[in-house]
Each structure stands twice: as C-alpha cells, then as structure tokens.
Amino acid sequence: MLRLDCPFCGTRDEAEFRCGGDAHVERPGQDVSDATWADYLFNHDNPKGLHLERWCHVFGCGQWFNVARDTLTHEIHAVYYMGEAAPERYR
Amino acid sequence: MRRALRSEQGGRIDRSKPLDFVFNGKAMQGYAGDTLASALLANGVRMVSRSFKFHRPRGIVSAGVEESGGLLAVDHGTGLQPIVRSTQMPLVDGLRAESQNCFPSLNFDLLRIFDVTRSLWPAGFYNKIFKWPNWHVYEWAVRRAAGLGRLPDGARSARFCHMNAHCDVLVVGGGPSGLSAALQAARAGEDVLLVELDVEPGGSLLHDASGLDGQPPLAWLARTLAELQATGNVRILTLATVVGYYDCNVLTIHDRVAAYRREDPIEVFWKVRAGRVVLATGAIEQPLMFGNNDLPGIMLAGAMQKYAGRYAVRCGQRVVAVINNDLAWRSVLALPGAGIGLDAIIDSRHSINDALLDQAREHGIDVFPGASPVAAAGSTAVRKLQFRDHDGRARTIACDAIAMSGGLSPTLHLYSQAGGRLRYDQRLACFLPQECRQDVVVTGAANGEFATPETYNIGSRKPSAANSSVQWVDFLHDVTVSDVELACRENLRSVEHVKRYTTTGMAADQGKTSNLNALTLLGELTGRSPGEVGTTTFRPMFMPVTMGAIAGVRRGEFYAPAKRLAAHDWHATQGAVFEDYGGWQRPAYYGSDRDACVRRETLLVRQAAGLFDASPLGKIEVQGPDAAEFLNRIYIHSVPTLKQGKVRYSLMLNENGIIIDDGVFVRLADDHFLLNTTSAGANAIAAWLEEWQQCEWPRMELVINPVTSQWAVVTVAGPRARDVLCSLAGMTDLSTQAFPHMSFASGVFEDGCPYRIQRVSFSGELSYELSVPANRATGFFERIWDAGQPFGIGLFGIESLMILRLEKGFLHVGGDTDTTSNPFDAGFGRVISNKRGDFIGARSLQRAEDRRNDRRQLVGFEVVDRDAVVLAGAHVVTGTGDARRSEGFVTSACHSPTLARTIGLALLERGFERGGEEIQLYDQGRLVTARIVDARFYDPQGERMHG
Numbered sequence A: 001m002l003r004l005d006c007p008f009c010g011t012r013d014e015a016e017f018r019c020g021g022d023a024h025v026e027r028p029g030q031d032v033s034d035a036t037w038a039d040y041l042f043n044h045d046n047p048k049g050l051h052l053e054r055w056c057h058v059f060g061c062g063q064w065f066n067v068a069r070d071t072l073t074h075e076i077h078a079v080y081y082m083g084e085a086a087p088e089r090y091r
Numbered sequence B: 001m002r003r004a005l006r007s008e009q010g011g012r013i014d015r016s017k018p019l020d021f022v023f024n025g026k027a028m029q030g031y032a033g034d035t036l037a038s039a040l041l042a043n044g045v046r047m048v049s050r051s052f053k054f055h056r057p058r059g060i061v062s063a064g065v066e067e068s069g070g071l072l073a074v075d076h077g078t079g080l081q082p083i084v085r086s087t088q089m090p091l092v093d094g095l096r097a098e099s100q101n102c103f104p105s106l107n108f109d110l111l112r113i114f115d116v117t118r119s120l121w122p123a124g125f126y127n128k129i130f131k132w133p134n135w136h137v138y139e140w141a142v143r144r145a146a147g148l149g150r151l152p153d154g155a156r157s158a159r160f161c162h163m164n165a166h167c168d169v170l171v172v173g174g175g176p177s178g179l180s181a182a183l184q185a186a187r188a189g190e191d192v193l194l195v196e197l198d199v200e201p202g203g204s205l206l207h208d209a210s211g212l213d214g215q216p217p218l219a220w221l222a223r224t225l226a227e228l229q230a231t232g233n234v235r236i237l238t239l240a241t242v243v244g245y246y247d248c249n250v251l252t253i254h255d256r257v258a259a260y261r262r263e264d265p266i267e268v269f270w271k272v273r274a275g276r277v278v279l280a281t282g283a284i285e286q287p288l289m290f291g292n293n294d295l296p297g298i299m300l301a302g303a304m305q306k307y308a309g310r311y312a313v314r315c316g317q318r319v320v321a322v323i324n325n326d327l328a329w330r331s332v333l334a335l336p337g338a339g340i341g342l343d344a345i346i347d348s349r350h351s352i353n354d355a356l357l358d359q360a361r362e363h364g365i366d367v368f369p370g371a372s373p374v375a376a377a378g379s380t381a382v383r384k385l386q387f388r389d390h391d392g393r394a395r396t397i398a399c400d401a402i403a404m405s406g407g408l409s410p411t412l413h414l415y416s417q418a419g420g421r422l423r424y425d426q427r428l429a430c431f432l433p434q435e436c437r438q439d440v441v442v443t444g445a446a447n448g449e450f451a452t453p454e455t456y457n458i459g460s461r462k463p464s465a466a467n468s469s470v471q472w473v474d475f476l477h478d479v480t481v482s483d484v485e486l487a488c489r490e491n492l493r494s495v496e497h498v499k500r501y502t503t504t505g506m507a508a509d510q511g512k513t514s515n516l517n518a519l520t521l522l523g524e525l526t527g528r529s530p531g532e533v534g535t536t537t538f539r540p541m542f543m544p545v546t547m548g549a550i551a552g553v554r555r556g557e558f559y560a561p562a563k564r565l566a567a568h569d570w571h572a573t574q575g576a577v578f579e580d581y582g583g584w585q586r587p588a589y590y591g592s593d594r595d596a597c598v599r600r601e602t603l604l605v606r607q608a609a610g611l612f613d614a615s616p617l618g619k620i621e622v623q624g625p626d627a628a629e630f631l632n633r634i635y636i637h638s639v640p641t642l643k644q645g646k647v648r649y650s651l652m653l654n655e656n657g658i659i660i661d662d663g664v665f666v667r668l669a670d671d672h673f674l675l676n677t678t679s680a681g682a683n684a685i686a687a688w689l690e691e692w693q694q695c696e697w698p699r700m701e702l703v704i705n706p707v708t709s710q711w712a713v714v715t716v717a718g719p720r721a722r723d724v725l726c727s728l729a730g731m732t733d734l735s736t737q738a739f740p741h742m743s744f745a746s747g748v749f750e751d752g753c754p755y756r757i758q759r760v761s762f763s764g765e766l767s768y769e770l771s772v773p774a775n776r777a778t779g780f781f782e783r784i785w786d787a788g789q790p791f792g793i794g795l796f797g798i799e800s801l802m803i804l805r806l807e808k809g810f811l812h813v814g815g816d817t818d819t820t821s822n823p824f825d826a827g828f829g830r831v832i833s834n835k836r837g838d839f840i841g842a843r844s845l846q847r848a849e850d851r852r853n854d855r856r857q858l859v860g861f862e863v864v865d866r867d868a869v870v871l872a873g874a875h876v877v878t879g880t881g882d883a884r885r886s887e888g889f890v891t892s893a894c895h896s897p898t899l900a901r902t903i904g905l906a907l908l909e910r911g912f913e914r915g916g917e918e919i920q921l922y923d924q925g926r927l928v929t930a931r932i933v934d935a936r937f938y939d940p941q942g943e944r945m946h947g
C-alpha cells in the first residue's frame, strides 16, 4: 500500500489514487505505420526497478501527475507535474 | 470441574469467579481467567473433536495460536461460530461449545469409516480416485463430508467495523521481548502500538516462574506495564492478532476484544501504517513424529507447562515426556512442582546435560536417553507408549498423557509476508530471519533468542523408523509420514508441490505445527538439508479471520450503496418496481404483472404519451475556447459544424477504435457544450475526458464539469408529448418549425424554475427530454403528471424503453456492441469517411483488420414463426453436426408489442450483405429460423419522431 505525494494536495494513501500506466508515452500521428501504431497501443515496458508512470488523484483533486517509482522496492523517487520531463537521473 | 485436575493454588485464574458453560450439551464450570481449552481440560475432557479427513479423535494439543485439535464451534453470545480456537477463546459465562466433524455425536461418529478405510485415501486421492467416470458422480457426497465446521445459518446480526491507524512503531507480540521493545521506543518518545493476541500482555511471564533478569516475572511485568502507561505513548490492543503484513509497512489486525466484553461492534479489522515494525512473535513448539502421535492426551511440552503454571490445570497424573532438547526438559521438570506426576522422559539424544539428569533423579523420574518413541496406543485418549530404549529393546510404558517436543520454530509468518528471507540455522534446527527490505526487526524467540546452541542441544526430529503405526505430520489435515513418502516416490521434490499434493500445511492452522516436520522429512527423503528444501511462501492471513471483520460495515445495503433518483419516493407511490441499472435503482415498470405492464407502457408511448425518469443519463459540460476542437477529437462526428442550440448524436471510441459510449451533445454556446453519455458510463467518461485533456492536450483551454446528479431529467415521449408540455406555463415554443428534432432550448418556468429542453428520441416517437435542478424533481414530475392527464399520459420504465428503442433498431452500447465492435460494425462507416482530422481511435480504423467485410456486423432480424421466443445470447449457427459453427450472436431480442412479432439485433459475420437471408438461431437447445431485415423495424423513415 503506497503513499503518494499528490503535488496539489500532499501525502495521501494509495487508495485515493489510480495508476494510469506508463508516463511519457508519445501519441503518434495518423501517418505512422500499423506497426508503430500497434506498438503505441499494446506494447509497454514492465520493468523490475525504476518505472515512470502517471497517476491520478481520483478521490482528491482529480489531477494527473507523474511518478518515478521502483516497482521492486516501492520506493517513490520523484513526483512531478504532467507535461514536465522526468528529473535527469531518472530518465 | 474435577478437583484432582485443578490445583488449589496458583495460576492467573480467579477462583472467586466461577463461570458456567456448556460443552456438547453438558454443563461445566471454569473460572474467570480460563480459556475454553483450559476449562475443558480442568473438566477432564480429553477428546474434544474429530479430525477433518479421517474423523480421528482430537484433543487439546497446544495452549496457543498453533492449536490443531481444539477447534470448536462456539457461541459466546453472538451466534454459533465455527473453527474457534479453544486455546485462544477466553471463557465467558454462558458460553456454549460444540465439537466439529462428528455425526451424529462425538463418541459415535459414522464418518470414522474414513479412518478404518484410510489406506484407500492416500495423498492425492482426489486426483486418483474421483476420476472414474467423472468427478460429478462423487461431488455430492464429498461436499457433504468435506468442510471444517458449519457456517451459522442466516445473516448474523452482529456488527463489525474497520479502523485505520498510524504509529511510529508497531510491536507485534506482548511477551517480554515485545514489551522491552515497546518500552525502549516509548522512552524515546515514539508513538507505539503494541498488539497482543492473548487477553493480556506478558507472554511466557504469565506462566513461567523462572524469572527475567533475576526478577520475579510478574513483578517485572507490572513495572514494565506501569512505565509504558506512564510514557503516554503506547496503545495496547489485546485479543488482537496481526494477520497481514503488506508492502510499505501496512499491517492488518483482527481485533476481537469487544466480543468478549460483549460490546458492539464485536470485531474490528484494523489497517495500520507503521513507521517501523518490531516482530516479537515468539516461537512455536513442534511435535515429534511417532505412531498415533495425534491421540488426545498427547500435548506439546510447553503447553502442558503453561496449563499448569497459568491455569493451575493438571493435564495428566502419569505423564511421559517424549522430547529432544534441553528447553523441553525445563518445561517438563516444572510439572512435578505443579502436582503432575511425571513418570519418564524419553529423549532421542544419547548424552544429556548432567544438571538436568540430577533434577530428574531428584523427582524420581525414569530417564531413557537414546530412546525413541514407536507408537502411542489408546482409543479416544492415550493409555500407553511403546518405545525402544538405547539398546533397541522394545518397551511399553503406561501413561495418561504425553508431553512432546521437537524443538521450537520461530513464528516468522509475518516476516515472510513482509518479503523477508529466511535462513536455516543448523544448530538451532530452525529457520531464522535473514533480510527484509521493509523497516522491520525481529526480536526475542522469533529471532532464535530462546536459547543458545549450548543451552538448547536440540536432537533429531526424524520420525521413528520402520513403524507399523501411522505417524501424523499435519494433525489438522490428517497428513501422514507415508503421504510425504508417497509424494517423494512419485517424484515430487519441491516443497510447494509436496504441500499441495499432500495438503500438508494447508489447513486452518497454515501448518504452524506441521511445516517444519514436513520439510525436514522431505529433506531426509531426498538427501537435502531443511535449508535446501526451503519453506513454502507464507501469505496473509496469519490466522483465520471472520468474513464479517473483513467486510466491516460494507454488507447488506452498504455493500454497494444504490443511487436513488431524486423523485424515487414519487415513483414508488406510482407503483414503480425498482431494479438495479448500472448502480441506480430505477423503475423497471409500474404495476405488478411484469409482461403486461411492459406491453401496456410500450403501447402507451406509441399511442398517447409516456413519462420516463431519465435522470441518471450522463451529463457533462465542457466549456472553454478550445471546447469544440477538443470534442472534435473525442466524437466520430464533426463538432465545430454544430450550430448553437442544436443537438447531434455520436459515438466515442477508445484509441483501439472500439465503441465505448454513445449519446447526443448540444452546443449551448460557441464555447460551451453539454454532453450526454450512457447512464452506466457517466463517471467513467468524465474521468476519461479529464485524462485526455490533462495528459495529452494540456494546452487546450477548457474545463470539464460532470453535472449528472445536478439535473433531474424527464422524457416525455409519444404523439401527445408536445400537447402535454405546451400546457406548462413558461414553456418555449415547441412547434416543429421553431423547435425541430435535435434542437435545444433553455428557459424559466413561470414559478422561477429554470429548465433545459432538448428534442431527441430514443423511442422513435416525438420526444422531449426536459431537465430541471434535481432538488425540484418531485414537484416537477407531479406538475407534468397533472398536465398530462387530459392527454392520457402514463409512466413507463426501463423495460419498455428498451423495447421501444429496439423496435427502432437504435444502438445500445455495451449490449449491442462488445469489446471488439468498431463503428464500421455498427453501421457508422459513412461517418468515419466524412470525418476530417484526428480523433481518438481514428488511426486504428485505418487498419486492414478493422475494415474487413467479414467482421461481425450489427443487423436486424425477425423470426419467421412470428411469436417464437429468442433471447439475447443465442448464437447464429451454420452447418450441421461437427461442422456446425457460430457466425455471431443475438445482442438484443424481444417480442414487439407494436409489431406483434419477435425481433432482434445480432452481430453477424458479413451481416450487411446478407439482407433477406434466412438464418438459424441456436437458443437454449433448439433452433429458431429468422430472417435478416432492416433494423429500423418500426417507422423506418422516422416520420413519427420528426413530426
């Protein structure tokens, strides 16, 4: 059971949040190949260790934000705004 | 109470407070401070129950959490509850206990036949025996015989609740180690929560007089508790068990204390987030494996000491100890002082500490070093023990109880749940904590600190060799040494496989007294050390938890609280029958005879006017300079071209091109839209729009505002709908010229009530959806109801609405589509080719796969035999015999009151090019012939709704 720092509300229990999967997924344009499109739709990393993901504070402010999290240790390395690049050392 | 079994003095029982209780219908007495187990023992009860599989006699084995024999059905004032550990159940006045697993009675049990025929039921017997001809032949009988105890009948009225808590330090276990850790933390100013599963903290101090740091144990305990209290930093939970240890130091506690205080709610399930955790969970004494080691009267040595020291109960008069370590010697040497006759000590070790031997000699106890137990004997309780002395000579000794000990096993279930790794310590012959990523320390006996290798000297725990009697490994699941041997012969080597094959360690005690013996045995048989064999994974719960505690208050009407319409009570007075639709309690129909009501309501809308509560319809406002462009990326239809005050129907797709919702949207102003979603999709679509806006197009300026519950919505549909609404003072001009189909207007009624009205139709009739603020709902419904009387208005519910829309062939997303349906399949191909620019799902629709013409396409059908019944889910089949296959399935079907025939929609391969074709529907075992027709079954030109 994680605890996350919502950048708008502060520290809250995991139960207030929803995980939205990979962060920084770039949505391709309409002119890409089927393979590139399929990659965008279906193929995601499932790393053991550092993972950049997006979370929404659904039972709070309703805002989305990014989290750098270790999937093994559950350590939260960083929380940063949507649209912001990941901190250098977690890219 | 048998006088001889209870000492005159000593123990932590209150002899001035006798308590009455009933066991299997027999009145008995114990004292305050007793557990049910100690009271039963004091009353001379040896056999308390029967075992799970073979219905063998069972007695009390332990004095704690590891109990495998004394599991009873107990009523302590809140109804009969199964599988209660009598060893942890404080005796309360009026308690009623019953044996489990016996029919018709404990002493005469018919299912003992399983024990007599035991050789027929080896490990894996389920997989071996019940295969021919098939499992279902046996299922009835097996289900009757299986199961541990009986669930109480009906719903329990007892209440349960949940609690959340935070603390700096959570200390699990209130024995000396736990108390010391708590004191240290509390002195340092930390906020401490200490959880003890007994009625009071103290652990071994409560029965073992041997002292701590040279002080009398009870004095130390009193002083420590006083100091803990004085710090003001410590909360202590008693009769509470930490049952789960999860990530991020979140632990769960099953707190049963209120039940025994007869308070309400009776149990609390805690979720605690701890800064750090101290596990002072102690160690559990392990049994030894010898023949009939499961007979009543055979008990763990430490338990026998505890019954004597804490409850002043003598578990035997002629006791034999069968032990393999020095700690157990200390336990059994305490027995003579408590008035228990200890006749002999049988120890597999050849050399034994002289000091211990001297003490035994003082008490006149026969000692047999290097001896091994062969088998106990007795019918419902132990009467004698056969053993071999160090020369291998067979000997027999009479006894009425056996104190056994195969050494201690630290209680590391929680540590393992936390992700902690264990290592096997050869010298202590047990698993110890090694490392854990979470902030947890293990202290005391749980950390192997119960002894040093020198003061422990543990010997072998091997089963006695070449034994003709059955030696038991798991007392609760009736697993034997030969079951484990069989598993090895059948080449199962992994401890996880052996566990599942033999079911050892899988019972309600999770192997607390069987896992170590099983894996030691497995190691012996496969030439590996216990460390190499390893343990199975421990998972929550550490102890069985009542379902009520897990559910808390979330049961009955609170399980999934229903959403009610603002005008719910008004509908009820009109005879509404409510059903659940997407979490809303909505009128299904009005009246008593379902079929007749639905038919009447359908025809009413077609012939006069019907009134329908559409309030759950999803309503989302999107406003801002970029609202039109944003929505253009959401809907498959063009949005910027929609004029103010106009309404358009469209679909939403997910990025994979699949239809996820449909509904109309309105342009309220140039930069302001109102979206209608399906009722079931209202919340999810609002969240989904937010996600796209925030994560993908954050620079677009707009706000998304879900307003579903702010507005009550009434649909007035039917040829007289306009007449009904025009009679409302303040209503906008509804003439077709001023307000054609797919128009929107807002206004204010004469009484000041604001309204929104849109002319849209899901029934195919002239139809208006009128919205007012939700708090005005009931008065508003009444007003329309009154206004409609001259025009023959009536109410209609969801069931007739679904028929009305099916008669028009209108799509019901989620019913007529599934998670493979794209807009081409639903007949929206032309819309897709006309759409300019990108929208969600657009790229997916360019894939060849999405444009194949042999996909399942949504078509209408009518059955050839007009009135034959077909249900949604029926398959469209082709071919015969083995070659028969499904080409699709019926998504909606009904007998149309308007058309007087059965019609429906189906997702059918190549459906669009098969108009007029006859198809076979396979419906519940019979074939029905149908014809593919235009899905607009009724008024195909739409003259009625445009009129």
Ligand SMILES: [Zn+2]
Pocket (backbone or CB within 6 Å): A006, A007, A008, A009, A010, A057, A060, A061, A062, A063
């Ligand atoms: Zn927030």
